Amino acid sequence: MRLSFPYMGPTIVYAKLLELLGHEVVMPPKPNKEIIDLGVKYSPEFACFPFKVLTGTYIKLMEKDVKNFVTSGGHGPCRAGYYGEVHQRILEDLGYDDVEIIVIDSIHDDYKYFYDVAKKLKGDSSWLQVYKAIRIVYDLTKAIDEVEKQVEILRAYHDNSVINKIWMEAEKEFYKIKDRNDVERVKNKYLEKLNQYSDKIPEEKDRYRIGIIGEIFVILEHSINYQVEEKVNHFGFEVERSLYLSDWINENVIPFAGKEIEEIEELGEEFIEIQIGGHAQENIGHILDFKKKGFDGIIHIKPFACLPELISQSVMDDLSEKYDIPVLTVSVDEQTADANILTRIEAFLDMIREKDYEEVV
Amino acid sequence: MKNLYLGVDIGSVSINIVAIDEENELVFKLYTRNSGNPIDLVKKGLSKFEREIELDEYKISGVGVTGSGRQLIAYVLGADTVKNEITAHARASTYYHPDAGTIFEIGGQDSKLIIVENGIAVDFAMNTVCAAGTGSFLDHQAERLGIAIEDFGSLAHEAERDVRIAGRCTVFAESDMISKQQYGFTKPEIIKGLSEALVRNYMNNLVRNRVLEGEFIFQGGVAANEGIKAAFEEEIDSEVIVPKHYDVMGAIGIAMLAKRDVKRKGVESQFRGFNLTEEEFETSSFECSDCANHCEVIRVIADDKVIAVTGDRCGKHTAASMTDKNRNLKKDEKDSTKEKEAESKEEIEEVDLYKIDPEQEQKVMKELEELEEQEREKEEAEDNVLL
Numbered sequence: 041m042r043l044s045f046p047y048m049g050p051t052i053v054y055a056k057l058l059e060l061l062g063h064e065v066v067m068p069p070k071p072n073k074e075i076i077d078l079g080v081k082y083s084p085e086f087a088c089f090p091f092k093v094l095t096g097t098y099i100k101l102m103e104k105d106v107k108n109f110v111t112s113g114g115h116g117p118c119r120a121g122y123y124g125e126v127h128q129r130i131l132e133d134l135g136y137d138d139v140e141i142i143v144i145d146s147i148h149d150d151y152k153y154f155y156d157v158a159k160k161l162k163g164d165s166s167w168l169q170v171y172k173a174i175r176i177v178y179d180l181t182k183a184i185d186e187v188e189k190q191v192e193i194l195r196a197y198h199d200n201s202v203i204n205k206i207w208m209e210a211e212k213e214f215y216k217i218k219d220r221n222d223v224e225r226v227k228n229k230y231l232e233k234l235n236q237y238s239d240k241i242p243e244e245k246d247r248y249r250i251g252i253i254g255e256i257f258v259i260l261e262h263s264i265n266y267q268v269e270e271k272v273n274h275f276g277f278e279v280e281r282s283l284y285l286s287d288w289i290n291e292n293v294i295p296f297a298g299k300e301i302e303e304i305e306e307l308g309e310e311f312i313e314i315q316i317g318g319h320a321q322e323n324i325g326h327i328l329d330f331k332k333k334g335f336d337g338i339i340h341i342k343p344f345a346c347l348p349e350l351i352s353q354s355v356m357d358d359l360s361e362k363y364d365i366p367v368l369t370v371s372v373d374e375q376t377a378d379a380n381i382l383t384r385i386e387a388f389l390d391m392i393r394e395k396d397y398e399e400v401v
Numbered sequence: 402m403k404n405l406y407l408g409v410d411i412g413s414v415s416i417n418i419v420a421i422d423e424e425n426e427l428v429f430k431l432y433t434r435n436s437g438n439p440i441d442l443v444k445k446g447l448s449k450f451e452r453e454i455e456l457d458e459y460k461i462s463g464v465g466v467t468g469s470g471r472q473l474i475a476y477v478l479g480a481d482t483v484k485n486e487i488t489a490h491a492r493a494s495t496y497y498h499p500d501a502g503t504i505f506e507i508g509g510q511d512s513k514l515i516i517v518e519n520g521i522a523v524d525f526a527m528n529t530v531c532a533a534g535t536g537s538f539l540d541h542q543a544e545r546l547g548i549a550i551e552d553f554g555s556l557a558h559e560a561e562r563d564v565r566i567a568g569r570c571t572v573f574a575e576s577d578m579i580s581k582q583q584y585g586f587t588k589p590e591i592i593k594g595l596s597e598a599l600v601r602n603y604m605n606n607l608v609r610n611r612v613l614e615g616e617f618i619f620q621g622g623v624a625a626n627e628g629i630k631a632a633f634e635e636e637i638d639s640e641v642i643v644p645k646h647y648d649v650m651g652a653i654g655i656a657m658l659a660k661r662d663v664k665r666k667g668v669e670s671q672f673r674g675f676n677l678t679e680e681e682f683e684t685s686s687f688e689c690s691d692c693a694n695h696c697e698v699i700r701v702i703a704d705d706k707v708i709a710v711t712g713d714r715c716g717k718h719t720a721a722s723m724t725d726k727n728r729n730l731k732k733d734e735k736d737s738t739k740e741k742e743a744e745s746k747e748e749i750e751e752v753d754l755y756k757i758d759p760e761q762e763q764k765v766m767k768e769l770e771e772l773e774e775q776e777r778e779k780e781e782a783e784d785n786v787l788l
Binding site for chain 2: 167202204205208263270371379380382383384386387388391394395
């Protein structure tokens with residue numbers, strides 16, 4: 041099958057999985073002004089921002105004559121569950137009739153449905169080949185995340201561009217891997233490269249860490265979140281996200297992954313008692329988890345008009361006070377101004393640093 | 402020679418320049434309207450500074466820039482400190498009023514709330530989606546009513562009756578105002594209504610459910626407006642203090658921060674000197690299409706010489722056009738990198754980020770094998786039918 045998928049985080053992983061299953065993969069374009077404009081034009085005004093970006097991506101891919109898309113679903117009251125259906129209709133209205141959007145819903149939600157989708161995607165490959173493909177991809181995501189976590193720490197102590205360059209090279213090289221040995225080799229190569237920069241990491245007491253939580257698409261895809269991570273790194277703060285690509289893969293695709301996420305969800309129940317869709321409950325859990333790990337502050341990124349994250353925003357004040365951890369909520373969409381985000385983040389980080397500075401004095 | 406520290410606040414509506422001495426005393430103060438060309442206005446401001454201050458007696462030992470236009474002007478001036486306006490305002494305010502608990506700051510296009518504990522900012526909020534309830538809103542309404550903005554505030558005191566004006570949106574406030582005028586409300590009454598609407602807006606958007614504690618400081622350009630001050634006092638039922646230099650607090654704060662930074666680091670100021678008023682500045686930008694990131698690269702040019710390049714995530718363009726001084730720095734870094742590559746082959750510790758449940762894996766493997774078997778049987782059955 042000739043197919044494509046929306047751009048989210050290091051896209052190599054999905055591309056590799058589909059490629060290993062014998063599909064012809066068309067790489068989606070990275071979200072940019074043109075794609076966002078297209079998406080905004082053809083989406084309902086009050087749809088969430090990720091929806092608009094996806095619309096733009098699909099329309100742009102029509103130029104390359106792609107008919108099949110693989111995308112993720114959603115569960116609970118979050119509108120992401122309708123994305124596939126609505127996108128298909130929008131494309132139909134625009135005259136693209138024979139487009140099919142294949143939605144992967146979590147394997148843990150509906151085993152049968154997942155099996156049907158998997159059967160469709162596996163094509164002619166045998167189930168054992170599928171198993172092998174998943175195994176490689178799982179290792180690949182783990183490796184990429186491991187490298188990225190290191191990048192997010194080191195950027196705080198070096199010029200962003202120096203570390204970015206290595207990260208970009210790594211992404212390129214990961215794309216070329218053929219088997220699990222390759223994954224290991226490339227991972228070690230880049231971890232070693234990064235390790236040379238680690239002597240600038242100061243003593244434990246002088247390290248500042250910020251946890252980034254929020255809606256999965258805006259925290260994974262830096263081209264639409266105004267590079268919040270790099271902004272934070274630029275001011276000398278380390279960053280860790282609540283979600284990495286492997287978390288999504290864990291949750292949705294891998295039937296044999298460990299399920300630490302349930303513990304995090306339980307933590308979140310203190311403020312949001314039931315599953316309200318998206319990652320709202322997990323996000324609250326992650327804040328408490330970050331606090332336990334000694335993080336100094338939380339930046340909460342949400343797309344404008346995201347329902348689950350709007351609810352989690354409303355409990356931030358209480359949470360922040362009870363657990364004594366500062367939280368900054370930033371909402372992003374196509375109307376956001378870069379200068380505004382920079383000002384907020386800088387002021388927030390200054391606030392955290394000044395607090396400690398005073399104590400030392 | 403005495404040391405002077407310059408503070409420049411590039412706001413959306415006004416551009417302010419101040420100079421303070423070692424004792425934080427104000428030596429120079431300038432508040433100008435931003436008519437759209439910040440570089441020219443800063444140059445003019447500096448020329449004025451040159452004329453008024455005996456430069457032989459003083460030395461510029463630090464320069465700080467704040468405000469939404471800070472990045473560009475920082476390159477133009479060669480600033481030592483570039484910081485956001487929230488930090489700058491908090492700094493100045495807590496210097497003049499060490500017991501401050503709450504700072505209301507309303508400027509041209511943004512309004513901020515800063516909560517202070519023991520002289521340290523602990524929480525802040527800033528208007529998010531819209532500029533209703535800021536200086537621009539008042540400016541616009543003053544124009545509609547044909548009143549100079551300077552007289553706007555004092556007129557509110559002449560109001561005899563109360564009128565409620567819908568103030569959530571600047572445009573809708575206008576239509577409401579026109580209809581209220583028809584009911585016979587006077588201009589002062591309308592103005593009072595507008596001031597109350599602005600404060601209501603501020604309370605709803607920024608303060609929300611926060612508990613405010615004194616002292617209450619009110620600063621920013623809008624603090625000149627007595628009507629707003631009165632409306633704030635009524636809303637929180639407490640006295641509100643407007644500092645003496647309320648209109649340039651951001652600039653004073655950033656000058657103080659520049660002084661702190663220069664002293665802490667023990668370095669000479671990067672200030673490019675007063676000759677910059679003679680230079681021609683130009684900025685250009687282009688989208689780099691070398692990779693999928695499509696970074697917007699910005700160049701700042703002074704008299705045909707590139708003084709700054711920024712915006713590229715991989716550092717390619719920045720590195721290519723560095724000034725000599727910086728280039729040397731980069732070279733050192735490169736050399737040391739090479740050394741590092743040679744020496745360190747340390748072992749990388751294994752981190753197992755994501756665990757696999759081996760039992761579950763076995764089970765899934767078995768299921769898949771069964772599936773395969775089933776399918777093979779099905780195919781064979783079909784083949785038999787065909788035969």
